[in-house]
Amino acid sequence: xxxxxxxxxxxxxxxxxxxxxxxxxxxxTNLVAMNTxxxxxxxxxxxxxxxxxxxxAAEFTxxxxxxxxxxxxxxxxxxxxxxEAAEAARLMxxxxxxxxxxxxxxxxxxxxxxxxxxxxxxxxxxxASEIIALEARGAGGRGVDSNDPAExxxxxxxxxxxxxxxxxxxxxxxxxxxxxxxxxxVHGGHPLMPRVTTLGCSLTGVVAAFxxxxxxxxxxxxxxxxxxxxxxxxAGESARGPGSFAVAFLDALYALDNETLRGRxxxxxxxxx
Amino acid sequence: xxxxxxxxxxxxxxxxxxxxxxxxxxxxTNLVAMNTxxxxxxxxxxxxxxxxxxxxAAEFTxxxxxxxxxxxxxxxxxxxxxxEAAEAARLMxxxxxxxxxxxxxxxxxxxxxxxxxxxxxxxxxxxASEIIALEARGAGGRGVDSNDPAExxxxxxxxxxxxxxxxxxxxxxxxxxxxxxxxxxVHGGHPLMPRVTTLGCSLTGVVAAFxxxxxxxxxxxxxxxxxxxxxxxxAGESARGPGSFAVAFLDALYALDNETLRGRxxxxxxxxx
Amino acid sequence: xxxxxxxxxxxxxxxxxxxxxxxxxxxxTNLVAMNTxxxxxxxxxxxxxxxxxxxxAAEFTxxxxxxxxxxxxxxxxxxxxxxEAAEAARLMxxxxxxxxxxxxxxxxxxxxxxxxxxxxxxxxxxxASEIIALEARGAGGRGVDSNDPAExxxxxxxxxxxxxxxxxxxxxxxxxxxxxxxxxxVHGGHPLMPRVTTLGCSLTGVVAAFxxxxxxxxxxxxxxxxxxxxxxxxAGESARGPGSFAVAFLDALYALDNETLRGRxxxxxxxxx
Numbered sequence: 047x048x049x050x051x052x053x054x055x056x057x058x059x060x061x062x063x064x065x066x067x068x069x070x071x072x073x074x075t076n077l078v079a080m081n082t083x084x085x086x087x088x089x090x091x092x093x094x095x096x097x098x099x100x101x102x103a104a105e106f107t108x109x110x111x112x113x114x115x116x117x118x119x120x121x122x123x124x125x126x127x128x129x130e131a132a133e134a135a136r137l138m139x140x141x142x143x144x145x146x147x148x149x150x151x152x153x154x155x156x157x158x159x160x161x162x163x164x165x166x167x168x169x170x171x172x173x174a175s176e177i178i179a180l181e182a183r184g185a186g187g188r189g190v191d192s193n194d195p196a197e198x199x200x201x202x203x204x205x206x207x208x209x210x211x212x213x214x215x216x217x218x219x220x221x222x223x224x225x226x227x228x229x230x231x232v233h234g235g236h237p238l239m240p241r242v243t244t245l246g247c248s249l250t251g252v253v254a255a256f257x258x259x260x261x262x263x264x265x266x267x268x269x270x271x272x273x274x275x276x277x278x279x280x281a282g283e284s285a286r287g288p289g290s291f292a293v294a295f296l297d298a299l300y301a302l303d304n305e306t307l308r309g310r311x312x313x314x315x316x317x318x319x
Numbered sequence: 320x321x322x323x324x325x326x327x328x329x330x331x332x333x334x335x336x337x338x339x340x341x342x343x344x345x346x347x348t349n350l351v352a353m354n355t356x357x358x359x360x361x362x363x364x365x366x367x368x369x370x371x372x373x374x375x376a377a378e379f380t381x382x383x384x385x386x387x388x389x390x391x392x393x394x395x396x397x398x399x400x401x402x403e404a405a406e407a408a409r410l411m412x413x414x415x416x417x418x419x420x421x422x423x424x425x426x427x428x429x430x431x432x433x434x435x436x437x438x439x440x441x442x443x444x445x446x447a448s449e450i451i452a453l454e455a456r457g458a459g460g461r462g463v464d465s466n467d468p469a470e471x472x473x474x475x476x477x478x479x480x481x482x483x484x485x486x487x488x489x490x491x492x493x494x495x496x497x498x499x500x501x502x503x504x505v506h507g508g509h510p511l512m513p514r515v516t517t518l519g520c521s522l523t524g525v526v527a528a529f530x531x532x533x534x535x536x537x538x539x540x541x542x543x544x545x546x547x548x549x550x551x552x553x554a555g556e557s558a559r560g561p562g563s564f565a566v567a568f569l570d571a572l573y574a575l576d577n578e579t580l581r582g583r584x585x586x587x588x589x590x591x592x
Numbered sequence: 593x594x595x596x597x598x599x600x601x602x603x604x605x606x607x608x609x610x611x612x613x614x615x616x617x618x619x620x621t622n623l624v625a626m627n628t629x630x631x632x633x634x635x636x637x638x639x640x641x642x643x644x645x646x647x648x649a650a651e652f653t654x655x656x657x658x659x660x661x662x663x664x665x666x667x668x669x670x671x672x673x674x675x676e677a678a679e680a681a682r683l684m685x686x687x688x689x690x691x692x693x694x695x696x697x698x699x700x701x702x703x704x705x706x707x708x709x710x711x712x713x714x715x716x717x718x719x720a721s722e723i724i725a726l727e728a729r730g731a732g733g734r735g736v737d738s739n740d741p742a743e744x745x746x747x748x749x750x751x752x753x754x755x756x757x758x759x760x761x762x763x764x765x766x767x768x769x770x771x772x773x774x775x776x777x778v779h780g781g782h783p784l785m786p787r788v789t790t791l792g793c794s795l796t797g798v799v800a801a802f803x804x805x806x807x808x809x810x811x812x813x814x815x816x817x818x819x820x821x822x823x824x825x826x827a828g829e830s831a832r833g834p835g836s837f838a839v840a841f842l843d844a845l846y847a848l849d850n851e852t853l854r855g856r857x858x859x860x861x862x863x864x865x
Contacts, residue, residue: 076369077350077353077369077623078353078354078357078369079354080354080623080624081354081624081625081626081627081628081789081790082354084624084789084790085788085789085834085835085838088786088787088788088789088834089787089833089834089835094789095694096622096623096624096664096665097665097697097698098665098667099665099666099667099668099700101666101667101668101698101700102666102697102698102699102700102701105698105699105700106697106698109697109698118369119369119370119371119372120370120372120374120375121371121372121374121396122372122374122396123667123668148368151370151375151379151382152370152374152375152378152379152382153375153378154372154374154375154378155375240361241361241362241573242358242361243354243357243358243361243367244354244357286570286574287362287569287570287571287572287573287574288358288361288362288569288570288573289358289362289565289566289567289568289569289570289573290566290567290570292358292566292569292835293566293835293836293838293839294835294836295835296833296834296835296838297832297833297834297835297836298833299833300787300833300834300835301832301833349642350623350626350642351626351627351630351642352627353627354627355627391642392642392643392644392645393645393647393648394644394645394647394669395645395647395669421641424643424648424652424655425643425647425648425651425652425655426648426651427645427647427648427651428648513634514634514635514846515631515634516627516630516631516634516640517627517630559843559847560635560842560843560844560845560846560847561631561634561635561842561843561846562631562635562838562839562840562841562842562843562846563839563840563843565631565839565842566839
């Protein structure tokens with residue numbers, strides 16, 4: 047097992063690519079996240095668009111550079127649009143990211159999650175419980191359990207990445223990224239991050255933005271998470287609570303520079319076993 | 320008539336319960352409120368979830384600790400989900416809170432309000448006009464009238480509380496809570512609060528969080544309103560306008576401590592007559 | 593061609609009218625914009641309401657003082673409500689503002705934009721690409737092109753204003769307003785404005801608020817844009833990034849006073865040729 051503390055992944059180079067090309071990210075996301083996600087994508091230098099009608103979703107995916115699908119707030123019309131957009135992204139070879147919010151909570155979510163998984167996302171980003179629930183479905187369907195240890199999520203993430211042939215990112219106190227072969231831990235962030243709604247959902251958009259034009263989806267995902275964690279760390283230094291944290295976080299994303307990123311980066315890279 | 324200036328209700332004890340158990344609050348709320356409400360619930364220490372599809376709403380209510388239903392932005396699919404979730408909460412004996420936004424404005428709202436009322440909410444929270452319109456429907460259907468005096472709302476609140484067997488909270492410059500037997504006035508807040516959208520809607524979620532595990536719904540509702548009013552008062556001291564007020568308010572909710580709460584508490588308790 | 597640097601339009605007088613009457617603005621807007629738009633309308637002194645169900649949309653338009661329709665996030669049920677509400681506004685002679693978000697991007701948007709145009713909006717507000725796409729549809733259907741020069745938008749705006757008999761506002765680094773006869777340029781704003789999501793959508797609501805009770809829709813629109821640009825300029829002076837800009841912008845809208853407005857006003861008025 048190789049274990050690299052100072053890996054070759056350079057988040058600053060990935061961020062520079064996003065800022066230079068301002069990729070158009072098509073998001074079918076939940077109703078709570080929309081505004082925050084749009085602001086996060088604008089702050090990082092991408093161009094967000096929210097388009098969910100079945101009448102136009104797949105057509106819009108063809109215009110966009112990448113797609114995200116988040117199952118946080120479902121309804122039948124939206125689910126069909128999600129499937130069609132994801133299918134369009136898959137057929138056109140565009141990167142798309144699945145965010146399986148609370149996928150284990152209801153039958154409707156488990157079913158929708160499974161249907162989306164069949165469209166082979168480029169990256170899946172969720173918390174430990176969601177990744178475990180999504181992975182376990184084929185083998186019996188475990189529900190959400192917020193007490194699932196990170197270790198359990200690690201093995202589920204590796205199995206899911208191998209089965210789908212994708213990258214899986216598990217975010218939490220320490221983030222974990224795997225493509226089934228490599229494994230990265232991303233340190234940083236701040237305890238106030240989970241106290242601000244939809245910062246995780248918004249990260250899914252940032253991952254999509256970093257995938258556009260990237261040669262290696264695993265490295266791009268790690269870079270996106272590293273930028274996010276660094277901005278969180280910076281925001282936490284001035285925040286007096288979740289309200290001022292949210293404001294400082296957007297300012298920090300917008301202001302991220304190479305020096306800060308490289309100075310604060312705490313990545314670990316290893317093999318997935 | 321008894322009249323107590325320093326009543327035995329201790330909002331700090333109720334807040335401590337919320338923070339300890341982080342109750343899961345299922346919200347079917349309006350599209351404007353979702354993000355703010357989620358942030359308010361996270362700031363106060365609860366765990367918010369927005370689930371509105373008929374395919375899963377009642378199933379999710381069974382997982383959650385309490386439910387809120389807000390009729391601010393309606394559509395047919397959502398209305399049916401609201402009814403089914405409220406019915407599920409009633410049958411399972413879970414607390415649920417009705418927020419009858421602009422219930423007197425259109426026939427669709429009056430009808431939806433009446434259907435929800437039949438599912439016997441634990442608490443109804445609205446402004447004076449909404450409570451008057453909701454109460455009057457059975458007797459003839461008065462519309463919204465923002466000039467309705469607080470006194471008129473007080474009598475409507477008492478009648479509504481007795482008819483439904485619930486707690487009614489009327490929020491405004493001074494808040495009023497009644498269970499048809501007791502009556503409380505909660506002072507505090509700040510003139511900028513109505514200049515920030517959906518702070519009232521978000522309070523409905525806070526009330527639901529305070530109901531979980533409470534022995535007395537009236538006391539829990541008063542406690543929720545007292546915490547909210549105190550946070551508003553604190554936020555107003557540093558705000559330069561509605562933008563900075565909204566930020567400071569989330570910070571204040573998050574930071575509320577027993578000493579501040581007890582020092583600033585201005586409740587009046589009396590009998591409902 | 594007359595060219596007036598210090599025109600007779602007094603934005604402060606229009607703002608005073610909004611603050612005095614707090615007009616009720618009915619918005620059928622996109623899901624990303626709702627919260628921000630409501631906060632912007634409250635900050636400027638208007639009263640926002642978001643009502644989109646076909647079951648009540650036209651009925652609500654009859655209660656409201658003005659209507660806005662924004663096609664940013666479409667779905668079939670909403671589109672029919674938009675048409676019915678716009679038709680109601682037209683028949684009742686109430687001002688209504690069309691915001692044709694990304695109208696050239698998909699067939700569904702082009703079709704919806706054209707249907708709404710038939711209901712004769714009082715004002716159309718969009719960016720250069722949107723105005724060009726909306727105007728060109730009758731003549732062949734050009735898509736969105738964010739590289740369209742302002743000059744092209746100027747001619748499209750004038751043609752559209754004359755064809756529909758409305759006011760057209762094209763917002764960008766310098767805003768442009770025309771009724772097909774007069775032409776105004778509004779300077780101000782800040783480079784961070786396009787980095788905060790839905791500030792353009794929210795401006796559409798402010799235009800609607802300024803139209804209520806105005807004798808001249810062109811002047812009212814110019815006044816709305818001038819107030820917005822001034823608040824943006826002020827907010828930019830203290831912002832550290834898009835997060836703090838959004839907060840400072842709401843504070844600035846709320847605090848706008850006559851002296852500031854008149855001191856910073858940079859309007860140019862000329863004939864449309």
